[in-house]
Amino acid sequence: MSRPISYRRSASERFGSISKGILLIVVCSLVIVPFMGIVSTSLATPEQVVRSGGFVLFPEGIDLTAYRSIFVGGVVTRSLLVSVFVTGVGTALSLALTATLGWALARKGSFGNRQLLLLVLITLLFNPGLIPSYLVVQQLGLLNSLWALIIPTSVSAFNVIVVRAFFVGLPGEIIDAARIDGASEWQLFRYIGAPLSRAVLTVVGLFYGVGYWNSFFNALLYISDSSMWPLQLVLRTYVVDDAQLGAQDLGTRDEALPPQTSIQMAILVTAIIPILLVYPFLQRHFAKGMLTGAVKG
Template sequence: MVNRGSERYFDILIYCFLILIAVVAVFPLLYVFSVSLTPYSEVLRNGGFVVIPHKITFEAYRLLFGMESIPRAFGVTAFVTVVGTAVNLILSVLLAFPLSRKKLKGRGLFIFLIVFSMMFSGGLIPTYLVVKGTGILNTIWAMIIPGAVSTFNVLVAKTFFEGLPEELYESAHIDGAGEFTILTRIALPLSIPVLLTVGLFYMVGNWNVFFPAVFYVTDTDLNPLQVIVRGLLMSAESAESNVDATLPTNTLRMASVVVACLPVIAIYPFVQKHLTKGMLIGALKG
């Protein structure tokens, strides 16, 4: 017989632990957002630590969006995110669906090569030479093409496709449908949860693109938002070392972080349900 008292104490312990984890996760976000809205004089008066602002100002955001580089970087990042995610999904689906078909010749070899690439890579210099050799160096496509396919996301999508009833495919074949028709008319409409899951992973990666821009792009007009934010953080630290109290260095730094993170944070709640469902289905079926 279960001891209800012990069970209640265990539930209380679990809830306390979850609340602690939530506070640890939310507090840095609250701190960054609060400092970005606090007048710089108040930030200095409080030693840089502000959790709930007593006065609210958008001075840091006005300075931030007054810079010529920020709107341009937003445009570059938006293009990489939208076009890159579309390219990622198309290529991943076109790779995952054939691999899910057990009648594919050489299926085991292809899966082995894909998993092998997940554990071993060519390295930075060979990748740079490939990017240079393909002629996309110092173009916006250098931030999209080299990471167009994620092995992990392909395996998640493949596992989901394997879990779809084989009878659907057989019925479509009897009606004269080809593999591409089966993919577009049957498999994809049933794969919305896993497509949203994989798409979210790709979208976050594309929005936060940084290293490809640093390694493959030298044109400052093609710098994405994350590179610009990094430059702002470094310049803010340099300004603070000169003790220039007229420039809102700390608030400007926090405002840039908020601008870089807010779009993803705003989108996540709308796809969180599908994200959980897609991950469970893509991991357990098959």
């Protein structure tokens, strides 16, 4: 006669659950509280910002002066447009190159397949270095061009390997049936490979988009004209380097400027919000895309 199953948890199990809950609350607080402080400081009134020493966690009122100042015109608005262009065009170009290269590497027996795959793996293991990269960009005539922020990082070897792993895992019967029907290699990719790889391409596109949006080092190296700086380089200049934004930079003439801290936090929020808005729409593809190639059956 079998013994009844007891559903009562022991004291050690309850202690473990409570400890995990406390740890989760602490970790979430470490992430949420600074973000709340950034948003609150950007929305607080100038008097409260000055009175609190530059950091406000709970604003007494909503004041949009800092946001009006940075969006009226000038360097912040221009840099935001540059970042949007670089992220949009760069992500589209990177997805196209990564998807087609991954498909080519997945076609075993194609011309130069092994040699090309070896070249991709070499770039994954060895970095060319700062000076050679700069010399290549200079020789291509891309200095002080927005394409210098796109072309040098347009293909990631890691993303190519992820996409290739997905294409290798496609059932061979589907490819063979399409070939019998007379489909060309481009038609195989367009009507079979690309539609079936929507999840993994969404995740790879998210990686590329976040990379382009958050990148500032390439602009620091290749762009000397401040009118072509992306938002992240402006953010670094005015927040990390603690440079001062004046009326000529913000495009405001009539009203008094808010505290420098409020302006810095407003720029920081402007740089964070676009990624936070895009991610929820891509979240459902994230887990599926990340597990691509991990399970074979």
